[in-house]
Structure formats: C-alpha cells, structure tokens
Amino acid sequence: MKKIINTPEAFVDEMIEGILLAHPDQLRTPGDDPRVLVRADAGAPGRVGIVTGGGSGHLPLFKGYVGTGLCSGVAIGNVFSSPSSQQVFEATQAVDGGAGVLYLYGNYGGDVFNFDLAADLSELEDITTRTVVGRDDVASQPKERKADRRGVAGIFFAYKAAGAAAERGDDLDTVAAIAEDVVEHTATMGIGLSPTILPTTAQPSFTLEDGEMEIGIGIHGEPGIHRGMLETADQIADRIVGALVADLELTAGARVAVLVNGMGATPLEELYVLFRRVHQVLSGLEVTIARSYVGEYATSLEMAGASISLLALDDARLALLAAPARSPFFEEV
Amino acid sequence: MKKIINTPEAFVDEMIEGILLAHPDQLRTPGDDPRVLVRADAGAPGRVGIVTGGGSGHLPLFKGYVGTGLCSGVAIGNVFSSPSSQQVFEATQAVDGGAGVLYLYGNYGGDVFNFDLAADLSELEDITTRTVVGRDDVASQPKERKADRRGVAGIFFAYKAAGAAAERGDDLDTVAAIAEDVVEHTATMGIGLSPTILPTTAQPSFTLEDGEMEIGIGIHGEPGIHRGMLETADQIADRIVGALVADLELTAGARVAVLVNGMGATPLEELYVLFRRVHQVLSGLEVTIARSYVGEYATSLEMAGASISLLALDDARLALLAAPARSPFFEEV
Known part of the structure; x- marks a missing residue:
C-alpha cells in the first residue's frame, strides 16, 4: 500500500x-x-x-x-x-x-x-x-x-x-x-480496471485478474454485470452507451448531457478517448449532446476505471445545468 | 498494461x-x-x-x-x-x-x-x-x-x-x-510512487521497489535526488518545502502561491493531506499563502506521485494570478 x-x-x-x-x-x-x-x-x-x-x-x-x-x-x-x-x-x-x-x-x-x-x-x-x-x-x-x-x-x-x-x-x-x-x-454505468487499497485495512476494494475489466462495477468495488478481458475504448463505450440509451429510452431527436468520469487513476487522456466514441455513437443515433463534462467527478481513491453518465434533457433541465456555479472543485459561469 | x-x-x-x-x-x-x-x-x-x-x-x-x-x-x-x-x-x-x-x-x-x-x-x-x-x-x-x-x-x-x-x-x-x-x-519538487506504462512500448517510465519512493522525480520519470522507503506525508512535505524555501530564499513576511499537483493516479484526498502540511510549515516560517491550487495540473498519465510548487509573490505577480481565466480545464473568475 x-x-x-x-x-x-x-x-x-x-x-x-x-x-x-x-x-x-x-x-x-x-x-x-x-x-x-x-x-x-x-x-x-x-x-x-x-x-x-x-x-x-x-x-x-x-x-x-x-x-x-x-x-x-x-x-x-x-x-x-x-x-x-x-x-x-x-x-x-x-x-x-x-x-x-x-x-x-x-x-x-x-x-x-x-x-x-x-x-x-x-x-x-x-x-x-x-x-x-x-x-x-x-x-x-x-x-x-x-x-x-x-x-x-x-x-x-x-x-x-x-x-x-x-x-x-x-x-x-x-x-x-x-x-x-x-x-x-439520469443513467450511469462504470468500468473497473484496478482497485483502490483501503487505507485502514490495506485490502483491495475488489480483485481482477491481469488483463481483466469489470463492467458495471460500483464506486466501492461492488460487483458489476460483466467480467472479461479488457476491451478497446470503443467497445467499452459501445457497451455502456447502448445500455444507457436503452434504459433512458432515448430516440432520435433527444438531447442529453454527458459526463465521462474518471474513478481516480485513469488518465484524462483516456477519458477523452472514451468521450470521442460516446459522441460518435450518440451522433449516429441522432441524439444531441447539449452539455459535456469530462474529468474526475466521483472517484474511488486510486481506483482505475471510468463511468459514463447520461442525463436526458428538456429545456428546464438544460437551463438549470447551464446556470452559474462555484465551489472549490467546480466553477462554471 | x-x-x-x-x-x-x-x-x-x-x-x-x-x-x-x-x-x-x-x-x-x-x-x-x-x-x-x-x-x-x-x-x-x-x-x-x-x-x-x-x-x-x-x-x-x-x-x-x-x-x-x-x-x-x-x-x-x-x-x-x-x-x-x-x-x-x-x-x-x-x-x-x-x-x-x-x-x-x-x-x-x-x-x-x-x-x-x-x-x-x-x-x-x-x-x-x-x-x-x-x-x-x-x-x-x-x-x-x-x-x-x-x-x-x-x-x-x-x-x-x-x-x-x-x-x-x-x-x-x-x-x-x-x-x-x-x-x-517559481520552484517545484516532485515525488514518485509508481510509474506510468508508456502506451507504445508497454514499458514503465521508471522502476521502484515495493514500498519505495523517489524524491525529485521528473514528469517523464527522470531520476530524482533521493530514493528510499516511502515516508509519511508530513515528512515528504517537510523535505520538499524545505528545499523550495531555501531555493527561493523565502524569509518571514514573504507571500507565496502554492500548487500541490497530482501526477495522475494520486487521489485528491492525499494532495490535501500534503497541502495541510505545506500550510503548517509555511505558517511556522511566517510565510503567507496568498493563492492555493490543489489538483491535477501537470500529470504523467497514470503515474502515482505529486509535486509541490511555490511562487514567491509581489503585488504585481499576485494581481496577475488573480485575474480571470477560462479554459476547458481551468476556470476562475
């Protein structure tokens, strides 16, 4: 540790x-x-x-x-x-x-x-x-x-x-x-690549074999819905966006906000590679991204992994998202 | 990888x-x-x-x-x-x-x-x-x-x-x-705990033994000035701040801006533990922190580690730091 x-x-x-x-x-x-x-x-x-x-x-x-x-x-x-x-x-x-x-x-x-x-x-x-x-x-x-x-x-x-x-x-x-x-x-799904080590117990929050990923993992290492060999960024984005679009029942003409979130140890570079594919997939479905957020918004100490969140927008939700906000970690005017 | x-x-x-x-x-x-x-x-x-x-x-x-x-x-x-x-x-x-x-x-x-x-x-x-x-x-x-x-x-x-x-x-x-x-x-010093794996070569940017840290490591894994067993956050901050204060020749009454930077995989929580000690040490020296920045500002993909930077301030530098700025990664008004 x-x-x-x-x-x-x-x-x-x-x-x-x-x-x-x-x-x-x-x-x-x-x-x-x-x-x-x-x-x-x-x-x-x-x-x-x-x-x-x-x-x-x-x-x-x-x-x-x-x-x-x-x-x-x-x-x-x-x-x-x-x-x-x-x-x-x-x-x-x-x-x-x-x-x-x-x-x-x-x-x-x-x-x-x-x-x-x-x-x-x-x-x-x-x-x-x-x-x-x-x-x-x-x-x-x-x-x-x-x-x-x-x-x-x-x-x-x-x-x-x-x-x-x-x-x-x-x-x-x-x-x-x-x-x-x-x-x-709002709908979110995550992927985990490696755990965090809990400070007091020195135990990992979950375990994965070399080269494995877990889709659907929770932010405390709760089990997901699929464990298998690590896929490409595009395959991961396709899996997750597909699940989110189905869950929110998004159809052509819908507008969404997207949050690509890093779990702690995943480089910002990789989050943008994911965002690129999220944009491609949603564009293909004629779903418009009206607001996008890419970065660390909810982490699990030094866990490697990411999550993708979609919020289906109407005019009221979009206006509230676009309002000014200021905190030590988030500033938008 | x-x-x-x-x-x-x-x-x-x-x-x-x-x-x-x-x-x-x-x-x-x-x-x-x-x-x-x-x-x-x-x-x-x-x-x-x-x-x-x-x-x-x-x-x-x-x-x-x-x-x-x-x-x-x-x-x-x-x-x-x-x-x-x-x-x-x-x-x-x-x-x-x-x-x-x-x-x-x-x-x-x-x-x-x-x-x-x-x-x-x-x-x-x-x-x-x-x-x-x-x-x-x-x-x-x-x-x-x-x-x-x-x-x-x-x-x-x-x-x-x-x-x-x-x-x-x-x-x-x-x-x-x-x-x-x-x-x-401006003066900066970093500490590395674990390397990044370079995407094209699949090689680590540097190597450390279990439980070791390297003080003074560069953001591409360039060798530092001290390698030894991992110390506490306070010991690390003391080492680094001591070196920076000496380099900038800061004395009682000086004002500084502080940047505690995460290298990629280090949790924000740990950066704040470091900042706490930086604040204690500088306060003890009667050096005032006029601006503080804690987060990931310059990383090395998923390298674990952190750096501390100090900028000695005068009125002109402070005013320029406090001016509004807006980019995809930094917003301050």
Missing part, C-alpha cells in the same frame, strides 16, 4: 483540514466537528438548503459540490462509510434559512439510515426536510427495480440542477421535485 | 478528437493538423499570442491551458515527445494578431530545438517571437545551474501571469518579461 498519508486513522481528518486551509473563503465548519462543512454563506434567509454527504474517498464527491449554485452543506464519514445522523443534523441546522432543507445523496443503506434519522431530529426542531436519493447506476439493479439502484457519478447532475433552483429562490417542494426529475432521467 | 484506449498508435489523435468534440466553443484547429489547437478567438488584432506545447500524456498540460487569460495556442507531440517545428509554426501563425508571439514551454531538448526552429520560420514571415522556458524543477539541477533545470508543474503560474498580461493588452516584451519574472521566482 503506497499512499501519501501520515496514518490511516488520521487520513480523513487531515484531508478535511487541508481542504479548509485551501478554501477558507468558500467553506467553513459551523460547529466543532470538522466533518461537517457548509458553504461560507450557508443559512441565508429564505433560501432552500441542500445537504449531501457520504463516505470519504470519492473526491470531489461530496465536499467538492458545496458552493454557490450547488449544495449548501455536507456531512462526511470515514472512507466508504456513512456520516452519523448527528453530523447530518448539524449540517441541516447550519444551512436552514427557514425555507427547509433537501437531503440529496446516493442510495446506500448506511446513508439512508442516517439521513432519515437526521430528518426526524430536524422535524423536532421544526426544520422541514425532503429527501431525494441518487440511484443512477443501471448495472446495480434492472429497470423494474430502479428505485433500489445505487447512486454514482450521475448525482452531479442533480446537484447542479437542484443547486441552481435553490439559488434562484425556488421553494423546497420545487427544488425537491427538480432533483427527483433529474435523478429519474 | 491496462488502458482504456483503442490502439497505442491512435491514442493521441483520438484523445485530441475527444477534446475538440467536448469543447467546440473554446478550441479549434486552425488548419488540417489536429495536433495544433488554438483558442476560439485566436489571432485577435493587437493581442500578444502565447504558444505552448510539448509531448502528450500530461493533461491538463498543455492543451488544458489554452483559453481566455491563458495561452492562445498549443502544438502537441506524441506521448512524451516534442511537437514538430512545423506544428509550432502553424500555431504561431494562427495566434499572431500583429503584436507578436511568446513561446512559453518547458525546458526539454526536443521542445527547445523545435520551438527555436519555429521562431526562425516565424521571423521569415515577419512574426516577432520571444521565448521563455519553464525551468522550475529544483531537483533537476543545483541552483548554480538554474538555467538548465527542467520545466514541470510550476509553468502553470507562468501561463496564468503571462496570459493575464496578454489579455489586458501588454506588449510582447512586457508579456515575455512577466513570464520570465514568474519562472525566475
């Missing part, structure tokens, strides 16, 4: 300390717990708050999406572990400006449990919450069990749209409905 | 094709050669052009820094190989708006040779050029041979400052002097 850390135990807190030192104008801790971060102007009266969170090890997910036109606060757990309900509740109190708070996070058991508990705590304090969970990983469950799918990189689209809605002053039900609408129209 | 590519031979051109498809509003090819890219509005009359370039495999270097307030054009070679003089010349012609062109690139033999030839070709066409080479890698040569140092991630500071100067309308000699001034006040 070769990592640039001090100790596995101190890793998460020292990373957070680094983030706060690097971005003091954008992020702050509302209380004493460094694992609760909010945007500098969190709690602005009348603005809907958006709280996200989950395990560490996925930067820029989740902390990277706290900022203007994005989320308002975040609660962070250990590597690949849920934050506590108390941490989520503390973020909720800090971001509430009287207009209520949306919980927007990925569909994992521990996170659901703790966010639900935090919602109960918030209700006792007269803070209204709504919950939308990202569930874009089409490889994790078939379409008839769509509600049980895991949330992966495609949650970026929901952050961007819901964050833009909150920023322009939409009320809680509207912001929640927008997040739900985006989640409903 | 596990890579998401089609063939090693097609890798560079397919990557560039992907970049152009993803960012059609920001980049264009002025002629038929896809390895020459310029910003969409290149050649604006009266604005000094800035051409950079070098081998592929370092994204976001070099293509990522072509845009508003940054470079105007780029010529790209094969992986870790110089572009041709003809390609540099083509970029020069495309970005020249009558005010001349600055060549700003890293100090490597092949690049120097080809940029110098392109300068000769440009002179025949009455295009005035100036040349400033990045040479920030303090591990590559001792201080008394500073002019022979290699250029690494710290060239980002020179792009940012020279780009801001060109954008506000400074003349060629001023833009060149600003780039030279920034290069003169």
Whole structure:
C-alpha cells in the first residue's frame, strides 16, 4: 500500500483540514466537528438548503459540490462509510434559512439510515426536510427495480440542477421535485480496471485478474454485470452507451448531457478517448449532446476505471445545468 | 498494461478528437493538423499570442491551458515527445494578431530545438517571437545551474501571469518579461510512487521497489535526488518545502502561491493531506499563502506521485494570478 498519508486513522481528518486551509473563503465548519462543512454563506434567509454527504474517498464527491449554485452543506464519514445522523443534523441546522432543507445523496443503506434519522431530529426542531436519493447506476439493479439502484457519478447532475433552483429562490417542494426529475432521467454505468487499497485495512476494494475489466462495477468495488478481458475504448463505450440509451429510452431527436468520469487513476487522456466514441455513437443515433463534462467527478481513491453518465434533457433541465456555479472543485459561469 | 484506449498508435489523435468534440466553443484547429489547437478567438488584432506545447500524456498540460487569460495556442507531440517545428509554426501563425508571439514551454531538448526552429520560420514571415522556458524543477539541477533545470508543474503560474498580461493588452516584451519574472521566482519538487506504462512500448517510465519512493522525480520519470522507503506525508512535505524555501530564499513576511499537483493516479484526498502540511510549515516560517491550487495540473498519465510548487509573490505577480481565466480545464473568475 503506497499512499501519501501520515496514518490511516488520521487520513480523513487531515484531508478535511487541508481542504479548509485551501478554501477558507468558500467553506467553513459551523460547529466543532470538522466533518461537517457548509458553504461560507450557508443559512441565508429564505433560501432552500441542500445537504449531501457520504463516505470519504470519492473526491470531489461530496465536499467538492458545496458552493454557490450547488449544495449548501455536507456531512462526511470515514472512507466508504456513512456520516452519523448527528453530523447530518448539524449540517441541516447550519444551512436552514427557514425555507427547509433537501437531503440529496446516493442510495446506500448506511446513508439512508442516517439521513432519515437526521430528518426526524430536524422535524423536532421544526426544520422541514425532503429527501431525494441518487440511484443512477443501471448495472446495480434492472429497470423494474430502479428505485433500489445505487447512486454514482450521475448525482452531479442533480446537484447542479437542484443547486441552481435553490439559488434562484425556488421553494423546497420545487427544488425537491427538480432533483427527483433529474435523478429519474439520469443513467450511469462504470468500468473497473484496478482497485483502490483501503487505507485502514490495506485490502483491495475488489480483485481482477491481469488483463481483466469489470463492467458495471460500483464506486466501492461492488460487483458489476460483466467480467472479461479488457476491451478497446470503443467497445467499452459501445457497451455502456447502448445500455444507457436503452434504459433512458432515448430516440432520435433527444438531447442529453454527458459526463465521462474518471474513478481516480485513469488518465484524462483516456477519458477523452472514451468521450470521442460516446459522441460518435450518440451522433449516429441522432441524439444531441447539449452539455459535456469530462474529468474526475466521483472517484474511488486510486481506483482505475471510468463511468459514463447520461442525463436526458428538456429545456428546464438544460437551463438549470447551464446556470452559474462555484465551489472549490467546480466553477462554471 | 491496462488502458482504456483503442490502439497505442491512435491514442493521441483520438484523445485530441475527444477534446475538440467536448469543447467546440473554446478550441479549434486552425488548419488540417489536429495536433495544433488554438483558442476560439485566436489571432485577435493587437493581442500578444502565447504558444505552448510539448509531448502528450500530461493533461491538463498543455492543451488544458489554452483559453481566455491563458495561452492562445498549443502544438502537441506524441506521448512524451516534442511537437514538430512545423506544428509550432502553424500555431504561431494562427495566434499572431500583429503584436507578436511568446513561446512559453518547458525546458526539454526536443521542445527547445523545435520551438527555436519555429521562431526562425516565424521571423521569415515577419512574426516577432520571444521565448521563455519553464525551468522550475529544483531537483533537476543545483541552483548554480538554474538555467538548465527542467520545466514541470510550476509553468502553470507562468501561463496564468503571462496570459493575464496578454489579455489586458501588454506588449510582447512586457508579456515575455512577466513570464520570465514568474519562472525566475517559481520552484517545484516532485515525488514518485509508481510509474506510468508508456502506451507504445508497454514499458514503465521508471522502476521502484515495493514500498519505495523517489524524491525529485521528473514528469517523464527522470531520476530524482533521493530514493528510499516511502515516508509519511508530513515528512515528504517537510523535505520538499524545505528545499523550495531555501531555493527561493523565502524569509518571514514573504507571500507565496502554492500548487500541490497530482501526477495522475494520486487521489485528491492525499494532495490535501500534503497541502495541510505545506500550510503548517509555511505558517511556522511566517510565510503567507496568498493563492492555493490543489489538483491535477501537470500529470504523467497514470503515474502515482505529486509535486509541490511555490511562487514567491509581489503585488504585481499576485494581481496577475488573480485575474480571470477560462479554459476547458481551468476556470476562475
């Protein structure tokens, strides 16, 4: 295990300390717990708050999406572990400006449990919450069990749209409905080439033989739907885009946003080779790419691999994606 | 060798094709050669052009820094190989708006040779050029041979400052002097943990034993100044920052910009653990961090490792760093 850390135990807190030192104008801790971060102007009266969170090890997910036109606060757990309900509740109190708070996070058991508990705590304090969970990983469950799918990189689209809605002053039900609408129209599938080594256990997140790939792998190394010899970039893109287009039932004339995401160790160069083929395939189907994002948006420490996400667009979703946003990891004007 | 590519031979051109498809509003090819890219509005009359370039495999270097307030054009070679003089010349012609062109690139033999030839070709066409080479890698040569140092991630500071100067309308000699001034006040040192595998040869860019690190390694795997067992993040930061502070002769009261750069496979989390210690050490020396950048700015495909760059600041350099900039890989307003 070769990592640039001090100790596995101190890793998460020292990373957070680094983030706060690097971005003091954008992020702050509302209380004493460094694992609760909010945007500098969190709690602005009348603005809907958006709280996200989950395990560490996925930067820029989740902390990277706290900022203007994005989320308002975040609660962070250990590597690949849920934050506590108390941490989520503390973020909720800090971001509430009287207009209520949306919980927007990925569909994992521990996170659901703790966010639900935090919602109960918030209700006792007269803070209204709504919950939308990202569930874009089409490889994790078939379409008839769509509600049980895991949330992966495609949650970026929901952050961007819901964050833009909150920023322009939409009320809680509207912001929640927008997040739900985006989640409903987002589909993602990933491929893994090599695992990350978990800092505390020194164990790999999954195992593959030499020359093998796994299609549909999750961002914690959850099993996918196909394991076989590594294919070419074009073959991989064809497989994934085919599955996503079918899942979203895209037809000629559709417009989409595309996110080609690196899992951690995959060079940006390879992501662009993938994007090239995604563009070719969608063009062939007469599907227009209206927004494109290529880079590391949701990682798994130093895992090698990539994912492709599509969001089916209508005018409303496109306008929300195009709105300005600014966080330590994402800036678009 | 596990890579998401089609063939090693097609890798560079397919990557560039992907970049152009993803960012059609920001980049264009002025002629038929896809390895020459310029910003969409290149050649604006009266604005000094800035051409950079070098081998592929370092994204976001070099293509990522072509845009508003940054470079105007780029010529790209094969992986870790110089572009041709003809390609540099083509970029020069495309970005020249009558005010001349600055060549700003890293100090490597092949690049120097080809940029110098392109300068000769440009002179025949009455295009005035100036040349400033990045040479920030303090591990590559001792201080008394500073002019022979290699250029690494710290060239980002020179792009940012020279780009801001060109954008506000400074003349060629001023833009060149600003780039030279920034290069003169920039120092970088890197650490390598594992190599990249070169696509065409399938060979590693360097070799290390299990558990070893190499301090001072170059971005193509050039040998460093110390090889030994992997140390903690704090020990690594202490070593590197100590060397940089000595090289720049920083004393209490100095202001700096810091860049903690990932080489490709190193998680962003680890870069923040490093940044935390950089901040501690500089604070202890009463050196103020006025700007901080943490992320992948100059990589070596999937190499694991990081580098730390410091730029000693005065008011002029700080103002240029803080100016707005926008490219496919870097946006700050």
